[in-house]
Amino acid sequence: MSSKVSPSRPLRRESVESWHLETDVLIVGLGAAGASAAITARDAGAEVVVVEAASAGGGTTALAGGQIYFGGGTPTQKACGIEDRLEDMFQYLMLASGPSADEARVREYVDNNLAHFDWLVEQGLEFKPEYVKAKLNNTHGDEGLIYSGNETCYPYDEQARPAPRGHKGKAKGEGGGALLMDTLIASAERKGAWVLYEARALTSIVDEQGRVVGLVVRIDGEERCIHARGGVVLCAGGFIMNREMLAQHAPRLLLSNFPLGNPNDTGMGIRIGQGAGGCAINMHEGFVSLPFYPPSCMVEGILVNGKGQRVVAEDVYHGRLGEEMFAAPDEKFYMVIDSRNFEAMEKPPLGGYSVAAVGETIEELEAELALPPGMLAHTLAFFNEHAAAGQDPLFHKRPPYLKPLDQPPYAAFDFSMGGGAWFPAFTFGGLDTSLDGEVLNAEGEAIAGLFAAGRTTCGLPRWGAGYASGMSIGDATYFGRKAGAAAAGC
Amino acid sequence: MSSKVSPSRPLRRESVESWHLETDVLIVGLGAAGASAAITARDAGAEVVVVEAASAGGGTTALAGGQIYFGGGTPTQKACGIEDRLEDMFQYLMLASGPSADEARVREYVDNNLAHFDWLVEQGLEFKPEYVKAKLNNTHGDEGLIYSGNETCYPYDEQARPAPRGHKGKAKGEGGGALLMDTLIASAERKGAWVLYEARALTSIVDEQGRVVGLVVRIDGEERCIHARGGVVLCAGGFIMNREMLAQHAPRLLLSNFPLGNPNDTGMGIRIGQGAGGCAINMHEGFVSLPFYPPSCMVEGILVNGKGQRVVAEDVYHGRLGEEMFAAPDEKFYMVIDSRNFEAMEKPPLGGYSVAAVGETIEELEAELALPPGMLAHTLAFFNEHAAAGQDPLFHKRPPYLKPLDQPPYAAFDFSMGGGAWFPAFTFGGLDTSLDGEVLNAEGEAIAGLFAAGRTTCGLPRWGAGYASGMSIGDATYFGRKAGAAAAGC
Numbered sequence: 001m002s003s004k005v006s007p008s009r010p011l012r013r014e015s016v017e018s019w020h021l022e023t024d025v026l027i028v029g030l031g032a033a034g035a036s037a038a039i040t041a042r043d044a045g046a047e048v049v050v051v052e053a054a055s056a057g058g059g060t061t062a063l064a065g066g067q068i069y070f071g072g073g074t075p076t077q078k079a080c081g082i083e084d085r086l087e088d089m090f091q092y093l094m095l096a097s098g099p100s101a102d103e104a105r106v107r108e109y110v111d112n113n114l115a116h117f118d119w120l121v122e123q124g125l126e127f128k129p130e131y132v133k134a135k136l137n138n139t140h141g142d143e144g145l146i147y148s149g150n151e152t153c154y155p156y157d158e159q160a161r162p163a164p165r166g167h168k169g170k171a172k173g174e175g176g177g178a179l180l181m182d183t184l185i186a187s188a189e190r191k192g193a194w195v196l197y198e199a200r201a202l203t204s205i206v207d208e209q210g211r212v213v214g215l216v217v218r219i220d221g222e223e224r225c226i227h228a229r230g231g232v233v234l235c236a237g238g239f240i241m242n243r244e245m246l247a248q249h250a251p252r253l254l255l256s257n258f259p260l261g262n263p264n265d266t267g268m269g270i271r272i273g274q275g276a277g278g279c280a281i282n283m284h285e286g287f288v289s290l291p292f293y294p295p296s297c298m299v300e301g302i303l304v305n306g307k308g309q310r311v312v313a314e315d316v317y318h319g320r321l322g323e324e325m326f327a328a329p330d331e332k333f334y335m336v337i338d339s340r341n342f343e344a345m346e347k348p349p350l351g352g353y354s355v356a357a358v359g360e361t362i363e364e365l366e367a368e369l370a371l372p373p374g375m376l377a378h379t380l381a382f383f384n385e386h387a388a389a390g391q392d393p394l395f396h397k398r399p400p401y402l403k404p405l406d407q408p409p410y411a412a413f414d415f416s417m418g419g420g421a422w423f424p425a426f427t428f429g430g431l432d433t434s435l436d437g438e439v440l441n442a443e444g445e446a447i448a449g450l451f452a453a454g455r456t457t458c459g460l461p462r463w464g465a466g467y468a469s470g471m472s473i474g475d476a477t478y479f480g481r482k483a484g485a486a487a488a489g490c
Numbered sequence: 491m492s493s494k495v496s497p498s499r500p501l502r503r504e505s506v507e508s509w510h511l512e513t514d515v516l517i518v519g520l521g522a523a524g525a526s527a528a529i530t531a532r533d534a535g536a537e538v539v540v541v542e543a544a545s546a547g548g549g550t551t552a553l554a555g556g557q558i559y560f561g562g563g564t565p566t567q568k569a570c571g572i573e574d575r576l577e578d579m580f581q582y583l584m585l586a587s588g589p590s591a592d593e594a595r596v597r598e599y600v601d602n603n604l605a606h607f608d609w610l611v612e613q614g615l616e617f618k619p620e621y622v623k624a625k626l627n628n629t630h631g632d633e634g635l636i637y638s639g640n641e642t643c644y645p646y647d648e649q650a651r652p653a654p655r656g657h658k659g660k661a662k663g664e665g666g667g668a669l670l671m672d673t674l675i676a677s678a679e680r681k682g683a684w685v686l687y688e689a690r691a692l693t694s695i696v697d698e699q700g701r702v703v704g705l706v707v708r709i710d711g712e713e714r715c716i717h718a719r720g721g722v723v724l725c726a727g728g729f730i731m732n733r734e735m736l737a738q739h740a741p742r743l744l745l746s747n748f749p750l751g752n753p754n755d756t757g758m759g760i761r762i763g764q765g766a767g768g769c770a771i772n773m774h775e776g777f778v779s780l781p782f783y784p785p786s787c788m789v790e791g792i793l794v795n796g797k798g799q800r801v802v803a804e805d806v807y808h809g810r811l812g813e814e815m816f817a818a819p820d821e822k823f824y825m826v827i828d829s830r831n832f833e834a835m836e837k838p839p840l841g842g843y844s845v846a847a848v849g850e851t852i853e854e855l856e857a858e859l860a861l862p863p864g865m866l867a868h869t870l871a872f873f874n875e876h877a878a879a880g881q882d883p884l885f886h887k888r889p890p891y892l893k894p895l896d897q898p899p900y901a902a903f904d905f906s907m908g909g910g911a912w913f914p915a916f917t918f919g920g921l922d923t924s925l926d927g928e929v930l931n932a933e934g935e936a937i938a939g940l941f942a943a944g945r946t947t948c949g950l951p952r953w954g955a956g957y958a959s960g961m962s963i964g965d966a967t968y969f970g971r972k973a974g975a976a977a978a979g980c
Contacts, residue, residue: 006931006933006935007932007933008767008769008931008932008933008935009700009767009931009935012698098741099741099742099744099745100737100741208502210499247590248769248771248772248922249771249772249773249774251588251589251590251772252589254589255589271932271933274769274932275767275931275932277498277499277765279498279738279764281738281739282738282739282741283739283773283774284739284773284774284775285774307883307884307885309799327817372872372883372884374872375872375884378868378872382862382864382865382868393797393862394797394862394865395797432738441496441498441499441765442497442498442761442764442765443496443497443498443761445496445498445499
């Protein structure tokens, strides 16, 4: 075999000298999508081999907080006394998908999400039916339900009745992703999926008709050919760790100083899929964030730019707020609070931001921050006047976080890029797929034998400005199942 | 031959029954890139066939104003007494390329742009050495030189010494592109390039090693195979006319109500290239604009959003200003002028915008526009106070357009999307190529036999927020020559 195997150049089947292994379904990656695909393919009676580049499974999901976006009346919502309707969840996810919305995909996910919740429970995942109302990225304990997006914010709340839909398995704090992956991997192993660790997929193997019939995989330092009679399923994550791909496709994500991913999120699944004729779409989009809460009290501040202008409703999801900074990386941004919330200066908050200035008066703060004289004072006066009346005519920030900042002294946190704060990011772009997980070429035609799911695809999450936590894992597990079933011939 | 020819599925050479034609260099598209490639390949002694889908050549360039970005001391600049240095042009183009900058490509273009100017003159293009200083999209007469970008604006002017670099061939008004194409096509024909009109390229033909050896082309309703011994050069334009591709790759460009292109800008060159293994990059980016000048006097206004906040230095290039609207399509935007420039209400300006309100005072205007009370008045007062001192602390708008708006009554033009103004757009994304025009796969490897130039590639223009008129045609003609030479084996 050529020593220059490249994902961009599939191996022709006639060049394969011998098969190292043969199976029905060959899955690349044992993260949320791959594990879900493996379980479903095994349930369908298929032989399943998973090749995982790392020495353990879990992927990026195992590193994540583990939110899963469910709604429309889940057992957890009902037990917490939360009313929700599938139609409101659908409306919300459509708004959250912005200009890149894929209506059929949103509909598919919403219509099947309650059954998918049950499926996860069948695999062994437990949800503690307790709702935490505070503005959080995740629950601190093992409670199962929070608001994980912009549902209560303008203009979403006017167009889709809000409900908390961020569900986490019963693990403390950020341990939800690890618990989910332990659960899924244990289920996949119980059902007889065979996992090869430290096995790196290198390129596809295609027959004369262009059908994908297997993969070249590096195992123990050797390039081996594995035959997939039914199909290959690419679940190898996104490309946030591949700076060259970011520069080519999503340059603004290079601004992130905190890539959210595992070291194998190098886009290899996408590149293998492209090599076999797949079309990668929406490659510029991603999740970008400034995780500025908790503490919840930070949300009571006003976010101003270096011109002293407010720029966003401060009660939005942290991803929506982070978008503002990513869109203007050379701009200064400050979160201004008054003395009522000075406790925020004592407890280091999640986002790692620092105090830029403190002032006895707003004029003093303005001077300390070197803002154009008069701008911040006017911005604050205008905000306070209306906030006292429960109004925010500029950005429609909502109670309970809408309060006049009228208790000097004032402080400002530096939210600028390069100012010390964390700016996490991961990619949304990937292979175009049918709702069954078939990889599509640029003409929308399915490539025989090739399937994909998770962040190797462009799935449910498509727009950073509208993202809600839980959309990625919901997408990866649900559409992972679909791809596994399709590869198994169901 | 299969009746379902698809650009995503190259034809295998072994399936070709007979060649309809054989040539050295086969070029798709007779726009600026294709014509330049044809001339250069003929000069190198190669047989050249061009297949053009339309019934005449010219492509989108023939519809354009015809600006070409040249600098560093062109004959036109020198004759007009303009000093410029290659290094300033390089610095400027790097800034103008933003996060997607390709330094080697900018360097290549700048270092060779004076020789490229001479090459265009050799083909028969004439430049009238007259500089027009007004803020224009193009000269009204046949004068050859204007500022065509953000060179004099903050922060560019501080980092690269400004010079006008927008060159137009000696044609009146918007006729520069047509003149350029007439000139290039006449030269190509004189040199013996053979053009097949109404001939539509459908997919590539590849041999066992993946080398591109020709194209399937629809001619007189029949699918014909054309053999290219040296190489195929894809110069088929961008994809602004393909709404499905825009949705997949550049959804914000769907907001444009004025696609700048010809009907064949459907991305066919990109899709044929992808089908042969090429990687399309930077697909989300494009030129977007609100052509709000001329009249120049409009630049003296202040642009505010629906919150009454200023958002940009109003003396920027129209593309930079248009970016603000494309980034916030649901936001309102108004250009506020005072009575000194009311003449702008009489002469219908280029951008097609309408008068949203007139007010005897700024407060009356604010009320007419239903802006949050007090915001616009403060914005204007702050602007006027500093403008009177020649300062714009917020956005650094420069003289000569920085003047207090202190002569009521006031008027506001509606610059919002959906408010009647034109929002032109075209695409920047396309095939990744080497500086010689070789099409590259996702691993950066050249695909043998396949070349591309112009908007089928991701070339010199890569960032809408920094674009200057003339970058596209400069890129298409220069790198078209490179691709033609490479395909001819030079």
